Amino acid sequence: MKKYFIITLFVSSLFSCATEEERSNSLINIFLVDAPADVDALWVELLGVDVEVESEAGSTSPFSKFLEYESGIKMVDIAQLVGNQELLIGRGIVPSGRLSKMRLSLGNDNYVIKNDVRTNLNLSTPNESGLNINVDFSLRPGISHDIYIDFDLLKSLIQNGPRDFTFRPSLRGFSKAATGEISGSLRPGTERAFLYAIQQNDTITTGVNVRANGEFVFRGLEGTYTIFIIPKNTEYLPDTIRTVIVQSQQRTQLGNITLRPRQEP
Known part of the structure; x- marks a missing residue:
């Protein structure tokens, strides 16, 4: 009986320790997604992401951790x-609390390809130490949190001439748990287009995945949006879809959207 009591006490102690750890830590997964630009490819040397968490325990200084991009090949076509x-691009355990800052780290081997021509890209001096993303996400203890970095190429890459680009990355962070999505497919599925989700002064861009039969997805949204569709092929007309409502943790399906051909004069 005494032996049984000792074993029970030991197991109970281990369980209490595990529960206490779950109460104080959170797992975060950092994903990278893209809003496209009119280029063939944009390759970046991806090193990882720094995260900064303000603990609920009342610590005077935030907790910082570098989450390395652990792929053997660091080059990524965004x-x-x-x-x-x-x-x-990064995963790790951090104290529960408030995720207040992320910093995406790139190496020096970054370049764009347009019309089969490669042009090397240089980060501006303020961005050489990392690309700051201001966020404000609550990290609940004992669960996994999916955090996204939206790399908006349309805003990040400015073409000044045939082989002259300004590279000023525009990044947006959002939590999957606090936002929703809009998805659909363009027809014909082989046509490329720029798509814009506009809510007052806020504009989110995305593009069509022609390898997936014209699918598109807007991520990190909440509220009511107007969707503008601008085909790259001028033989098709632009289109507008109004009053698209998005709720957190839900995907609003727009279904198949058929591009309308321009009428011949």
């Missing part, structure tokens, strides 16, 4: 991360 495509 232009491919459209539609349902996403890339896990």
Whole structure:
């Protein structure tokens, strides 16, 4: 009887320790997605992401951790991360609390390809130490949190001439638990287009994944949006879809959207 009591006490102690750890820590998964630009590819040397968490325990200084991108090949073509495509760039356990800052770290080997021509890209001096993303997400203890970085190429890459680009990355962070999505498919599925979700002064862009039969996805949304569709092929007309409502943790399906051909004069 005494032996049984000792074993029970030991197991109970282990369980209490595990429960206490779950009460104080959270698992975060950092994903990268893209809003496209009019280029063939944009390759970046991806090193990882720094995260900063303000603990609920009342610590005077935030907790910082570097989550390394652990792929053996650090080069990533961001232009491919459209539609349902996403890339896990960092994962780690951090104290529960408030995720207040992220910093995406890139190396020096970054370049764009347009019309089969490669042009090397240089980060501006303020961005050489990392690309800051201001966020404000609550990290609940004992669960996994999916956090996304939206790399908006349309805003990040400015073409000044045939082989002259300004590279000023525009990044947006959002939590999957606090936002929703809009998805659909363009027809014909082989046609490329830029799509814009507009809510007052806020504009989110995305593109069509022609490899997935014209699918598109807007992520990190909440509220009511107007969707503008601008085909790259001028033989098709632009289109507008109004009053698209998005709720957190839900996907609003727009179904198949058929592009209308321009009428011949």
